[in-house]
Amino acid sequence: MRVNMNSVKPATSPYILLLILLGFLAMFATFFYSFIHGPTDNRPTPSAAAPAPEPALTEEQTEALNALMNTLQNSPHDADTLMEIGGIFLAAMDWARAEIFLNRAILSRPADTGSRYMLGIALYQQERIQEAAAAFEELLNLEKNAAAQFNLAVIYKYHLDKPNEARALFEQIAALPGADADTAKRARKELQVE
Numbered sequence: 001m002r003v004n005m006n007s008v009k010p011a012t013s014p015y016i017l018l019l020i021l022l023g024f025l026a027m028f029a030t031f032f033y034s035f036i037h038g039p040t041d042n043r044p045t046p047s048a049a050a051p052a053p054e055p056a057l058t059e060e061q062t063e064a065l066n067a068l069m070n071t072l073q074n075s076p077h078d079a080d081t082l083m084e085i086g087g088i089f090l091a092a093m094d095w096a097r098a099e100i101f102l103n104r105a106i107l108s109r110p111a112d113t114g115s116r117y118m119l120g121i122a123l124y125q126q127e128r129i130q131e132a133a134a135a136f137e138e139l140l141n142l143e144k145n146a147a148a149q150f151n152l153a154v155i156y157k158y159h160l161d162k163p164n165e166a167r168a169l170f171e172q173i174a175a176l177p178g179a180d181a182d183t184a185k186r187a188r189k190e191l192q193v194e
Contacts (some may be wrong), residue, residue, distance in 0.1 A: 054092035079109035
């Protein structure tokens with residue numbers, strides 16, 4: 001018996017094969033998409049917290065900074081210009097840039113207490129507590145300064161676990177005749193908190 005091949009119908013039609021092939025392609029595309037885009041879990045994760053905003057200068061600060069930078073090109077070791085630039089960055093809460101220019105100002109004029117005070121603030125804001133304490137300590141070795149003394153006392157009390165040293169500094173501020181009224185009041189308040 002001879003079978004006529006033209007009369008035999010295939011078990012599956014080409015449309016079914018095409019549908020199976022499309023199904024495999026869809027599964028592959030879904031797998032590939034999920035592989036590239038990661039899991040679809042939308043729960044927030046600790047790393048998904050919004051980053052801190054980038055420090056930004058106001059228009060006035062930008063203009064002043066540009067003028068000071070031009071001055072700095074002609075006189076790169078001018079301590080006053082370096083301190084003013086550091087002050088602009090400090091006001092803009094750009095702590096790292098403030099630190100750079102304030103350190104340069106201190107190198108240009110080592111006895112300058114204004115640059116040291118601002119440097120202590122910049123370091124503290126960057127959570128470099130030990131370095132901030134050292135900046136305020138160096139300033140106080142150069143001159144009496146109630147604000148620097150208050151900041152150092154706060155660091156001692158709340159960050160470096162030196163309550164006795166902090167108390168002594170607060171007491172000195174409260175008794176210091178040259179201390180401004182606000183700083184002396186804050187020092188007395190700290191003494192009452194203990």
